[in-house]
Amino acid sequence: MAATAGEWLVHRLVDELIMVAVAPNNNHVVGVDLGGTKILAGVFRDPRDCIGKNKISTKPELGPKKVIERISRCVREAVEGCDLSLEQIKGIGIGAPGVVDAGMGRVVFAPNLGWRNIDLQHELESLLGRPVVIENDTNLCTLGVYQAELKNKPRHMLGVFLGTGIGGGLIIDGKLFSGFNHSAGEIGHMVIAAGGPKCGCGNRGCFEALVGRQSLFHRIRAKIKDGEKTLLTEMLGPHLADMRSGDLRKAIRKGDKLVQKVVEDAAEYTGIALANLINIFGPEIVVLGGGIIDALATEMMPIIEETARRYAMSGTDKGVRIISSELGDDAGITGAAVIASGQTL
Amino acid sequence: MAATAGEWLVHRLVDELIMVAVAPNNNHVVGVDLGGTKILAGVFRDPRDCIGKNKISTKPELGPKKVIERISRCVREAVEGCDLSLEQIKGIGIGAPGVVDAGMGRVVFAPNLGWRNIDLQHELESLLGRPVVIENDTNLCTLGVYQAELKNKPRHMLGVFLGTGIGGGLIIDGKLFSGFNHSAGEIGHMVIAAGGPKCGCGNRGCFEALVGRQSLFHRIRAKIKDGEKTLLTEMLGPHLADMRSGDLRKAIRKGDKLVQKVVEDAAEYTGIALANLINIFGPEIVVLGGGIIDALATEMMPIIEETARRYAMSGTDKGVRIISSELGDDAGITGAAVIASGQTL
Numbered sequence: 001m002a003a004t005a006g007e008w009l010v011h012r013l014v015d016e017l018i019m020v021a022v023a024p025n026n027n028h029v030v031g032v033d034l035g036g037t038k039i040l041a042g043v044f045r046d047p048r049d050c051i052g053k054n055k056i057s058t059k060p061e062l063g064p065k066k067v068i069e070r071i072s073r074c075v076r077e078a079v080e081g082c083d084l085s086l087e088q089i090k091g092i093g094i095g096a097p098g099v100v101d102a103g104m105g106r107v108v109f110a111p112n113l114g115w116r117n118i119d120l121q122h123e124l125e126s127l128l129g130r131p132v133v134i135e136n137d138t139n140l141c142t143l144g145v146y147q148a149e150l151k152n153k154p155r156h157m158l159g160v161f162l163g164t165g166i167g168g169g170l171i172i173d174g175k176l177f178s179g180f181n182h183s184a185g186e187i188g189h190m191v192i193a194a195g196g197p198k199c200g201c202g203n204r205g206c207f208e209a210l211v212g213r214q215s216l217f218h219r220i221r222a223k224i225k226d227g228e229k230t231l232l233t234e235m236l237g238p239h240l241a242d243m244r245s246g247d248l249r250k251a252i253r254k255g256d257k258l259v260q261k262v263v264e265d266a267a268e269y270t271g272i273a274l275a276n277l278i279n280i281f282g283p284e285i286v287v288l289g290g291g292i293i294d295a296l297a298t299e300m301m302p303i304i305e306e307t308a309r310r311y312a313m314s315g316t317d318k319g320v321r322i323i324s325s326e327l328g329d330d331a332g333i334t335g336a337a338v339i340a341s342g343q344t345l
Numbered sequence: 346m347a348a349t350a351g352e353w354l355v356h357r358l359v360d361e362l363i364m365v366a367v368a369p370n371n372n373h374v375v376g377v378d379l380g381g382t383k384i385l386a387g388v389f390r391d392p393r394d395c396i397g398k399n400k401i402s403t404k405p406e407l408g409p410k411k412v413i414e415r416i417s418r419c420v421r422e423a424v425e426g427c428d429l430s431l432e433q434i435k436g437i438g439i440g441a442p443g444v445v446d447a448g449m450g451r452v453v454f455a456p457n458l459g460w461r462n463i464d465l466q467h468e469l470e471s472l473l474g475r476p477v478v479i480e481n482d483t484n485l486c487t488l489g490v491y492q493a494e495l496k497n498k499p500r501h502m503l504g505v506f507l508g509t510g511i512g513g514g515l516i517i518d519g520k521l522f523s524g525f526n527h528s529a530g531e532i533g534h535m536v537i538a539a540g541g542p543k544c545g546c547g548n549r550g551c552f553e554a555l556v557g558r559q560s561l562f563h564r565i566r567a568k569i570k571d572g573e574k575t576l577l578t579e580m581l582g583p584h585l586a587d588m589r590s591g592d593l594r595k596a597i598r599k600g601d602k603l604v605q606k607v608v609e610d611a612a613e614y615t616g617i618a619l620a621n622l623i624n625i626f627g628p629e630i631v632v633l634g635g636g637i638i639d640a641l642a643t644e645m646m647p648i649i650e651e652t653a654r655r656y657a658m659s660g661t662d663k664g665v666r667i668i669s670s671e672l673g674d675d676a677g678i679t680g681a682a683v684i685a686s687g688q689t690l
Contacts, residue, residue, distance in 0.1 A: 099660040109660045156525055168625075172517060179627015180501055183661040186624040191617050191656065193539040193550075203656055205538075272536050279531040280513075280625060282524015311536065311548055315444040315454045316528040 028084060030075050031144075031336030032094040033137060033329075036060060036112035036164060039071055041078040042333035043089075047148045047341070050330065054078035060113045067113065068120065072127040089130050093340030095137035095332045096120060097165060099183045102135050108182070111200065112165060133339045136178070139185060140335030142169025143176050145287050145325045147338045154284035158277055160187065161290035161331070162270065166208040170281065188212070192272055210269040213292060217243050219262050230258040245295035252299055260299075266292075267300040271307020278312045278320060289325035297324040373429060375420050376489075376681030377439040378482060378674075381405060381457035381509060384416055386423040387678035388434075392493045392686070395675065399423035405458045412458065413465065417472040434475050438685030440482035440677045441465060442510060444528045447480050453527070456545065457510060478684045481523070484530055485680030487514025488521050490632045490670045492683045499629035503622055505532065506635035506676070507615065511553040515626065533557070537617055555614040558637060562588050564607050575603040590640035597644055605644075611637075612645040616652020623657045623665060634670035642669040 028051075033040045035058060042053045054077045060067060071094070079086055098110030105121025107113075124132045135143075142159030150157070157171040166188030170177040178184050188208035189201050196205030197215065209215055221240060224230060231251045232240055251259040274286055286308075293300065305322045325331055373396075378385040384403050387395045399422045405412060416439070424431055443455030450466025452458075469477045480488075487504030495502070502516040511533030515522040523529050533553035534546050541550030542560065554560050566585060569575060576596045577585055596604040619631055631653075638645065650667045657665075670676055 099658070109658075111659075154525075170626075172522070177517070177627075180499075180629040180665060181627055181661050181663055183658065184625065184627035186658050186661055189624050189656075189658045190621040192536050194537050194541075194614065194617055196539070201658060269539065272539055276535040276621075277625065279534050280529065280622065281515075282522075282526055282529030284525040311534075313444070313454075313528065313531050313534045313546060314456075316526055316531055318526055320525060 026088050026090045028082075028088055029090050029337050029340035030078060030092045031140075031333035031338075031340060032071060032075060032092065033140070033332030033336060034058065034067075034071060034094055034096050034113075035137070036097060039074045040329065040333055041071075041074045042330065042337065043078050043082045043084065044334075044337035044341075047144070047334055047338045050333070050337075052078055052082040053333070054081060058113070064113075064115055064118045065123075068118075068123050068127065071124060075128060086128060086130055091131040091133065091340040091342070092124070092128065093140070093336035093338070094120065094124070094132065094134045095140035095336050096134055097137045097167070099181070099186070100134055100136045100139075101182050102133065102178065103182075105132070105134055107134070135176075135336070135339055136167070136169070136182070136185070137332055138167030139169040139176055139178065140339065141167075141289060141325075141327075141331035142171060142185070142287070142335065143338050144331040144334030144336075145289065145327060146171050148334045149287075149325060149327055150285070156281070156283045158281060158283040158286045159185075159325075160270075160274065160277070160286060160288045162211055162213075162288065162292040163290040164213045166212050166290075168277070170283075187273065187277060190273060190276065192269060192276065207269070207273045211266045211273075211292075213245065216248070216262055216266055216292075219265075220259065223258055223262070228258050231256045232259065245292050249295050249299065252296075263296060263299055264303055267303035268307050270300065271304045272311050274304065274308035274322065275311030275313075275317075278308065279316050282316065283320065285321045285323070287323055287325050289327065289331050291329075293324050294328045371433050371435045373427075373433055374435050374682050374685035375423060375437045376485075376678035376683075376685060377416060377420060377437065378485070378677030378681065379403065379412075379416060379439055379441045379458075380482070381442060384419045385674065385678055386416075386419045387675065387682065388423050388427045388429065389679075389682035389686075392489070392679055392683045395678070395682075397423055397427040398678070399426060403458070405460075409458075409460055409463045410468075413463075413468050413472065416469060420473060431473060431475055436476040436478065436685040436687070437469070437473065438485070438681035438683070439465065439469070439477065439479045440485035440681050441479055442482045442512070444526070444531070445479055445481045445484075446527050447478065447523065448527075450477070450479055452479070480521075480681070480684055481512070481514070481527070481530070482677055483512030484514040484521055484523065485684065486512075486634060486670075486672075486676035487516060487530070487632070487680065488683050489676040489679030489681075490634065490672060491516050493679045494632075494670060494672055495630070501626070501628045503626060503628040503631045504530075504670075505615075505619065505622070505631060505633045507556055507558075507633065507637040508635040509558045511557050511635075513622070515628075532618065532622065535618060535621065537614060537621065552614070552618045556611045556618075556637070558590060561593070561607055561611055561637075564610075565604065568603055568607070573603050576601045577604065590637050594640050594644065597641075608641060608644055609648055612648035613652050615645065616649045617656050619649065619653035619667065620656030620658075620662075623653065623661050627661065628665065630666040630668070632668055632670050634672065634676050636674075638669050639673045 193205035199209035538550035544554035
């Protein structure tokens with residue numbers, strides 16, 4: 001006997017309710033930022049809504065296999081911390097520090113981890129049983145800022161991230177641009193002072209050798225050796241072990257001229273690097289981030305912007321905004337969540 | 346009375362024949378390269394088929410109005426030299442040295458001409474009565490090489506042109522990329538030696554201040570002043586007036602160590618600049634051109650390529666070709682012909 005329209009509707013509604021109750025809610029994603037010292041994982045409902053995070057040390061000295069196990073552990077703990085199970089995770093995005101072949105799922109070269117040609121995507125998929133996508137870390141920071149922080153989406157954006165390493169990312173026509181070898185945006189090894197200080201990459205005068213965290217600490221130590229005075233020795237002891245970017249900020253705010261000079265020089269070099277990038281690439285907006293900017297934006301941003309506009313060729317910086325990101329440490333996991341949810345790439 | 350189908354067909358064919366006989370064959374285009382010293386115009390059947398050229402001096406000291414009249418004269422003479430009339434020209438493309446707003450048809454800033462905000466497109470259209478499109482000169486050189494010289498079209502290409510000025514162009518996803526302010530590819534004022542020699546733009550250590558023609562001549566004169574010997578003084582007289590890139594090649598081939606050193610240094614700086622650009626942009630191919638490369642490719646290209654690969658970050662230059670263009674002086678007019686025929690942009 002055929003059901004009436006009313007009976008049919010009731011059956012459909014009951015079916016729908018059963019479906020919702022039984023099916024796992026797998027709209028969550030996990031974004032991971034794999035760094036040389038720490039692994040940070042965040043669970044996201046959408047790229048603007050992180051519902052929980054977990055951080056553990058990387059220990060790259062244990063080798064790639066152990067590090068990938070640590071990433072897996074970090075992700076599991078983050079998911080459990082949100083009272084979710086892995087089955088409820090739609091996908092996992094990971095940013096790795098170095099040249100990444102996203103299509104092949106491989107980390108081609110990551111000097112800070114000592115990795116060459118590591119199949120991060122598939123090894124992690126077999127540990128976690130969920131789809132994994134990988135990208136270069138500062139590409140993901142750029143994407144995170146673009147998707148979660150910028151309201152009016154610019155067509156072309158440049159992200160510049162200053163920390164232990166220096167990296168960048170390019171958004172062209174609203175999409176992450178990675179170039180022929182998936183390596184576009186490797187701005188840290190742009191030479192801006194040929195014949196200048198030695199860089200970890202073997203060259204001299206790279207942006208990273210002038211502005212990266214180690215180069216700032218190195219210059220401060222050299223000045224102390226030359227007999228200059230700084231409050232940092234009182235704050236941290238004579239060997240300045242565990243010196244952090246935040247310590248530089250504290251010292252400057254207490255009137256430390258030595259640290260102020262080192263940070264101002266770094267800001268000026270950053271401005272020159274930005275002018276180069278504006279001349280070459282023509283972005284609509286430049287967003288700076290990373291640990292050094294997170295700690296020292298107030299001190300550095302005015303000098304960076306003034307220098308960039310002074311060095312940029314007339315006409316190239318007109319209307320171009322130069323700002324610092326508010327996402328801080330979360331830029332990388334946010335961008336990783338964006339690719340995990342398949343919104344871009 | 347209605348015509349039969351046969352009569353109708355005959356009438357149609359006669360009409361078509363009359364149309365072909367009367368209508369001008371306006372499939373030709375003119376490409377113009379506007380430089381600080383000369384204006385070069387070429388008449389093209391297609392971008393690989395230049396049927397005639399004309400060259401006159403620019404005389405920028407006469408001011409923009411007179412220079413635009415000289416461009417008009419140069420185009421008219423080129424067209425007449427091919428036994429064509431202006432009515433047979435579908436369009437005219439022009440490359441100008443500086444920041445160009447192609448959409449508005451304006452030259453925003455061209456330091457070598459002393460121009461700011463000149464309405465080149467519309468003033469030339471009113472003089473010639475034909476459609477005019479304008480672009481940055483080295484963008485057009487890049488486009489010319491891409492369309493007329495490269496057989497397998499790469500997705501991403503970088504053009505680098507070394508002459509009195511240094512400029513570049515980016516092809517992204519097969520299209521000329523001009524960025525937010527139409528200024529992308531302004532690689533000549535990329536700082537690669539902060540605090541280095543003074544540049545015409547007011548900064549120090551720009552690529553152009555290290556490798557541009559004037560900087561090479563300046564360094565040769567400085568070495569002579571310091572008492573070093575060169576064959577150039579025999580070849581050109583003690584004041585080295587009218588020194589050209591070709592003279593440097595002749596001197597090197599006669600064993601002139603001073604000139605060889607200056608040219609080798611320039612090649613090394615060019616290699617560093619290329620490594621920066623490969624790291625940042627990730628092209629599939631880098632093509633070099635311009636007067637310095639046209640004259641000195643044999644001497645410079647091996648050093649440029651070796652240095653670029655040494656400085657490029659590991660993985661970024663893999664499979665990337667670094668070559669010199671064969672188009673020589675014709676790269677600019679070829680690219681101008683491409684935009685005039687509406688093939689790209």
